[in-house]
Amino acid sequence: MSLAFALEKQVAISAVLRACSLTSAVFNKLVKNETLVKGDKSPVTGEHSTRVILASDTLPVADYSAQAVINVILAQAFPSDPIVGEEDSADLRNDADPTSATLRSRITELANEALALPLRDWEKAEWGIGPTHGQRTTFQLLDAIDRGNFSGARKGRMWTLDPIDGTKGFLRGEQYAVCLALIEDSEVKLGVMGCPNLPLKAGDEAGEKGCIFVAVKGQGSEQRPISSLQDATPIHIPTRPLSELRTLESVEAAHSSQSTTGRIAQALGITAAPVRMDSQAKYCSLARGDGDIYLRMPTGVGYVEKIWDHAGGSLLVTEAGGVVSDSRGQPLDFGLGRTLGENFGVIASGKDVHPSVLEAVRKARAEESQKL
């Protein structure tokens, strides 16, 4: 008897793999060759006007094409499943914008190249299924992107997709993740995250990079090297003394209050500097024990979190033995629509330390309100 969600898992890994191949190709062909990233790895800004045009052109190409590829594959395997995807094609259909025709032709070329990737041996051997993805026309690909327009629902089955999470990290050549998750009746059942720039072993920058993380509800979490996807290694959050814990947070200060996370770390007695990393690679790092506490505290500008930024990562952490909640200790609600609703932040950690983290959050909050 096959395990629950076996087919969904196969299809999602195949789709994420092809999207990762595409995003790596975009980085190598466009971002690197067109020197869009400066020597110090900061994203290109106003220095060279031609580069700025290329940067703004290249940035969405990878996101749109990856969403097109994954949605084509999902539509083929599960034609009636709705998808909540980050991107939509409105800007690509706007002929008043002179860049949209160029973007469309690049997307068509890139997506078809990824869809034509041959089956790997492990796909044939393990699954006996395979993508038989014919070439798509430009407008078929735009329609595929727009399969991601579903508004979300409390009941029923849907996928959620972030074709590139951590777009800024992607442009810097640092961490980003291709994130796909399956949700049923508001509960995340499957999460597949591709992290092409993440070392197989924490901190081993000189070693092999490129991992796919997979979690299935009730079946645990695993890591697979992109180069050898048949080799699944189960991952678990280790238990460490409080004093040895490290926090994980966003690189972008606008996405999470670094002053609040600093206070929380202090209240916990943590002395190590926070590990700053773009994207859901933070959830992946936590799930395999590279960091211990993921803190994402609202900056107070009214931003609402999106379900595609947390669905897969949160299941990966819970299946690896952790807890994911908002800063009040409430579970994240994936049944509210495209967003997680009012932003109470996100706190993820091992089960044993989670209550202490919530207590530290309360303390940090109280200190901050006294300062006001």
Ligand SMILES: Nc1ncnc2c1ncn2[C@@H]1O[C@H](COP(=O)(O)OS(=O)(=O)O)[C@@H](OP(=O)(O)O)[C@H]1O
């Ligand atoms: N103001 C604000 N507050 C909180 N979050 C925001 C905000 N603005 C954007 N985003 C979302 O952050 C996603 C990037 O992920 P991270 O914040 O984890 O990584 S990063 O360090 O900021 O790169 C990023 O995902 P991508 O757009 O897919 O890159 C956004 O969905």
Ligand SMILES: [Mg+2]
């Ligand atoms: Mg994102």
Ligand SMILES: [Mg+2]
């Ligand atoms: Mg994105």
Ligand SMILES: [Mg+2]
């Ligand atoms: Mg985005």
